[in-house]
Amino acid sequence: MKKPVLGLILGGVLGVFDGLSALISAPEVSPQIGQIVAGSTFKGLLAGALIGWVSRRVRTLGAGILWGGLIGLFFAALITLMQKLSGEPVYYWEIMLPGAIVGTIVGYATFRYQEGRQPAKA
Amino acid sequence: MLTHLEAVARDPDFEHPRYTLGPVIAGGGMGVVYRARDRLLDRDVAIKLVPAVGSDPVLGTRLEQEARILARLDHPGLVPVHDLGRLADGRAYYVMRLVEGERLDQNLAVTPSLPERLRLFLRILEPVAFAHAKGIVHRDLKPANIMVGPFGEVLVLDWGIAKLRGPAQDPPPTTGATGPGVTGAGAVLGTAGFMAPEQALGRSATVDERADVYALGAILRDLLRGHPSPPRPLLAIRDRAMAVAPESRYASVQALAAEVSRFLNGQVVEAYRESPLERVGRFLARHRIAVTLILAYLVMRLALLLLARR
Numbered sequence: 001m002k003k004p005v006l007g008l009i010l011g012g013v014l015g016v017f018d019g020l021s022a023l024i025s026a027p028e029v030s031p032q033i034g035q036i037v038a039g040s041t042f043k044g045l046l047a048g049a050l051i052g053w054v055s056r057r058v059r060t061l062g063a064g065i066l067w068g069g070l071i072g073l074f075f076a077a078l079i080t081l082m083q084k085l086s087g088e089p090v091y092y093w094e095i096m097l098p099g100a101i102v103g104t105i106v107g108y109a110t111f112r113y114q115e116g117r118q119p120a121k122a
Numbered sequence: 123m124l125t126h127l128e129a130v131a132r133d134p135d136f137e138h139p140r141y142t143l144g145p146v147i148a149g150g151g152m153g154v155v156y157r158a159r160d161r162l163l164d165r166d167v168a169i170k171l172v173p174a175v176g177s178d179p180v181l182g183t184r185l186e187q188e189a190r191i192l193a194r195l196d197h198p199g200l201v202p203v204h205d206l207g208r209l210a211d212g213r214a215y216y217v218m219r220l221v222e223g224e225r226l227d228q229n230l231a232v233t234p235s236l237p238e239r240l241r242l243f244l245r246i247l248e249p250v251a252f253a254h255a256k257g258i259v260h261r262d263l264k265p266a267n268i269m270v271g272p273f274g275e276v277l278v279l280d281w282g283i284a285k286l287r288g289p290a291q292d293p294p295p296t297t298g299a300t301g302p303g304v305t306g307a308g309a310v311l312g313t314a315g316f317m318a319p320e321q322a323l324g325r326s327a328t329v330d331e332r333a334d335v336y337a338l339g340a341i342l343r344d345l346l347r348g349h350p351s352p353p354r355p356l357l358a359i360r361d362r363a364m365a366v367a368p369e370s371r372y373a374s375v376q377a378l379a380a381e382v383s384r385f386l387n388g389q390v391v392e393a394y395r396e397s398p399l400e401r402v403g404r405f406l407a408r409h410r411i412a413v414t415l416i417l418a419y420l421v422m423r424l425a426l427l428l429l430a431r432r
Binding site for chain 2: 025026027065093094097101102104105108
């Protein structure tokens with residue numbers, strides 16, 4: 001499996017859980033939980049694929065984690081910007097902080113992952 | 123005058139068309155090693171030859187066997203032999219690569235880190251395993267016979283009492299006490315503290331690769347010495363390698379190497395039965411970064427929850 005694909009899967013799965021965790025940290029948003037989970041999953045897929053792509057190019061684990069955090073933070077910031085532009089209440093900390101940490105987790109996992117070698121062609 | 127005569131008697135008459143003898147590098151009852159110059163290839167070499175005065179003629183046979191054993195072993199951790207011959211007075215000598223570095227026991231004094239010591243230990247195991255694959259048992263492994271080069275390379279030296287696998291491979295025992303670990307009239311070959319029990323009992327015919335495993339366990343014991351609290355899995359590996367019965371030890375040097383590698387990689391060590399708590403601790407230590415990140419996420423979520431409920 002390629003690293004971007006791993007990042008995609010991991011980012012998507014973590015995005016689902018991250019979205020659902022809003023029920024606990026911000027219970028007042030429970031009527032929009034479907035929207036939140038969909039948005040969080042989509043964000044996770046995009047961020048995860050990009051983090052996986054970047055992890056192929058960095059040389060150290062620290063760099064992989066750092067880039068993962070920054071990319072996660074960037075996409076989370078986009079979400080908060082969209083909320084602000086649409087006039088909805090903006091949950092900066094509840095979105096950006098988890099987004100950044102999930103990004104570091106995906107960055108760590110994709111950097112550590114060893115891509116399988118392609119079999120030699122005859 | 124007496125000093126001069128002793129020097130003349132001690133230093134060999136080494137007129138050779140190719141080599142120029144230099145100072146003594148190392149000495150022992152089995153042979154003296156000199157630094158020398160190979161004039162043909164314009165390089166420094168080392169020459170080992172039988173001691174000049176009162177040497178047992180069997181030593182010459184052993185020296186030649188040592189050279190032939192080393193010549194069979196082509197490995198980066200083993201000193202290559204360039205030449206073998208006899209002096210005008212009949213004493214045997216062989217020419218080998220000049221080894222620069224320090225002995226393992228000296229090197230340990232400047233290698234305090236346990237993981238570094240263990241990685242050094244793994245490098246010692248490689249040439250020994252290679253020799254075993256070629257049917258050769260060293261029988262005198264000890265820190266003094268291991269050199270660590272300036273770039274961390276390891277060389278296993280002094281194959282003077284090495285044994286070729288098979289019957290009747292030992293040269294005849296010496297008739298006098300001419301070196302460390304060699305008794306006067308028996309077949310006890312090795313060094314106390316590193317010699318396997320079956321070696322110490324003179325059962326030369328039954329000594330196999332597991333005797334070297336024992337010696338390597340003793341070297342591991344020395345590597346762990348001075349560490350305030352050696353990890354229990356490492357102590358278990360040491361104890362298994364140094365088991366009294368050969369059948370209780372690791373069957374091969376590769377098995378010992380695999381165990382030490384597993385320990386370094388944070389994996390389960392076969393020689394040690396860990397408790398559930400130790401297993402959890404090992405898992406956490408091995409995945410500490412991932413665990414830290416996940417914990418950070420959970421703590422962050424908890425903090426946000428608490429903030430929201432205020």
